[in-house]
Amino acid sequence: MRNKTKIINAFKQNGSRIKRLRKPERSDVDEALLKWFKQQRSDNVPVSGPLLMVKAEEFAKKLKDEEFVCGAGWTDKFKLRHNITFGKVSGAARGVNTETTTEWLTAVWPSIRKGYADKDIFNADETGIFFRLTPDRTLKFKGEKSVGGKLSKERITALVCANATGSEKRKLLVIGKSKNPRCFKNVENLPVRYSANKKSWMTSSLFEAELRSWDRELQTRKRKIILLVDNCPAHPVLQNLEKIKLVFIPANTTSVLQPMDQGVIRNLKCHYRKLILLRIVESIEKKQDYTVTLLDAIRFIEKAWRRVTTKTIQNCFRHAGILSTQGLNGTENEDDTNNDDDLPLTEWLRKVNCDELGQYDYEAYATIDDNIVTTEAQTDDDIVSEVKKDTEEEDEEGGEECSEVSIPTVSDALEAIRVVNLFYESRGGSSEIVTKIMDIERNLESVYWASNRKQMKITDYCNTFSVLFCGTFTPQVGLRSNSVHL
CATH class of the missing domain: 1.10.10.60 (Homeodomain-like)
Structure with missing residues (x-):
């Protein structure tokens, strides 16, 4: 036991x-x-x-x-x-359908998804992001190889996963280069799952750990799903998954059949770039320099993922042919009300007409990491290094540019929320937003009083007893019993 x-x-x-x-x-x-x-x-x-x-x-x-x-x-x-049969892979061998994508969708896919609802069909894919890249550096980096060199060291890989209805978006798995970045110090909870290796790549061991953890979650919920993935070295055939039916998209068809590649990842990166540009404009107005840290990148990518709308995900699954056009009712989500969210970066910039951003090649900025390498077959040396749990990764991310996070006090938070409240009140903010702000303020006030309440001492209880019983408090020392006698 x-x-x-x-x-x-x-x-x-x-x-x-x-x-x-x-x-x-x-x-x-x-x-x-x-x-x-x-x-x-x-x-x-x-x-x-x-x-x-x-x-x-x-x-x-x-x-x-x-x-x-x-x-x-x-x-x-x-x-x-390890349950390996001599001379061959244990279990059924993975067959690759060499026919056209239309034949796979019409002859193979219906039998695979039989018995599974649309909400139980998921797709996952990795994407690489040059997280520190700003528009003024785009031309300098344009044409530089993504493998090796300075550019590859300033990148992260994110595993993006959602279901066909767009109702469930898995928490992102972000893979960085540094195991213990300095900017993570004093941060207890990250909004994503984080891992690291020397190349910031997805590996078969990371992928397996992620799926087995997810499989255990599904077991507790007694739910079965289909997970579509592509055939890359980091996606091994996994045995003994109880609640996840792992399905591999036919080779050389991912650009057509993989929903994440139909626009979900592009939309995610578009939101990420918008958040960086917003922070740059704020820094220009304050006349300050700004450098994106790994912690900033993680926060931005998580915010960007939340802004990818249900409608966008549904359309991408439809476009890939995984769902029929009649498969969904076109349900709208509250996030879908803002049409600016789905605008491409260049169109969004023309609409906001921000002079501070200058005239750069924003089309190149938006697409520069579209084909970045996210995985590769491990060499024997890579495997040995991983087994030995080699700790040669940098302890700091980006050197001197990544400083420790300064933790605000409760008083700082209270002051900040009151400024936000004043901002919305002066601009006629909706009552729903103001109510949410007041709830946050009430919660912070509770935290403030709890943190400033002094812990009572034994003498405080002694004085209370003296008043109540009009006597004196005389603890008996040396007694076998733990009781205190008045």
């Missing part, structure tokens, strides 16, 4: 073929070999027993173990631990 969680997780990942949970002779070699095997399986590469033995010895040498000799017995136990 003490190891209940570990045993249940091992059962779900490895299946029921093992009866005891034993550690392998070399756990690091075992882990590295498993990561390599999953990558080969994702690429549909057949793996034999002798090849496993060779790779195990190669990983052992890279992990500084020259004496390790891999025999047939070790590989047999390896396959048994």
